[in-house]
Amino acid sequence: MPELPEVETIVNDLRPRIEGRRFTGVSVYCPEMVHKSSVAELKRRLPGQVIKKIARRGKYLIFRLTSGEALILHLRMTGSLRLSQKGKPLAEPSPYVRAVFSLDNGTELLFTDRRKLGTISLVKDESEEIGKLGPEPFDTSFTPKALAERLSKHKAPIKAVLCDQEVIAGIGNMYADEALFFSGIHPLRAANSLSDVEIKRLHKAIREVLTKAIGNGGASISDYRRPTGEKGSQQYDFYAAHRGGQTCKVCTTPIERIAVRNRGTYFCPKCQKDAAETTQIRFSSL
């Protein structure tokens, strides 16, 4: 599932290949994926526009266009972007191509999505789509204090609050589990019950976990692929996420799986104790 590291990888892969290119056309095979505009509007307003800048905000991919408008994509759970040369089939063709964006150098950007939950929007003002997102984890304004202030407003389980895009942008199910593992915090702890020390550790763990995953090109759990078709390798580096029944890489205790807000949640019952007082730092870096 594409979260911040996966989208960041996609942006990094796309940037040298298609930044500065001009859209020449667009075909949409799944009109219900187009939000905040229509297929007709895409066809009318996109061709001719140059991609000035490719950016990421949270889990959103942003193509900033010459007109000042922005094409904003969200991959949700099974979406992916693939680059191909016009008329040249992919080495691993997908039956789930939902939209094709053609560029002036013969490159085609394919939006594939098995479950059709991804979104495509063309907006005049980016804030229409991403205005409510919380801070970027790597922004200098995202300090332990800023995290503390945001967490103090929520009594829901920390796991759920970390996945709330208005609290902090870009973290989803997998990296919430990883960040909690590396900060030694139980996923069911109330978000507003964390101590300052725990929040500091969590803040550090969030950045470390995301940085490592970006270095690994993201996690190819499910349908995620890089635009080149390559898989990421972060799935082999998980300590908690998707490791139910396997032994903890730190203490060999079996990793447990529980449901938090109907989401599969993996944690080590020994490294991530229930009560704040008993939690100790057993490791400080990845």
Next chain:
DNA sequence: CCCGGAACCTGAAGGC
């Protein structure tokens, strides 16, 4: 306003 759960969607995986 806050919180929890359902809906969206469809292939994969598991049970019988």
Next chain:
DNA sequence: TGCCTTCAGGTTCCGG
């Protein structure tokens, strides 16, 4: 083998 049910989890919507 094959049918059926359940699961996956980002976001939005809705009801309490």
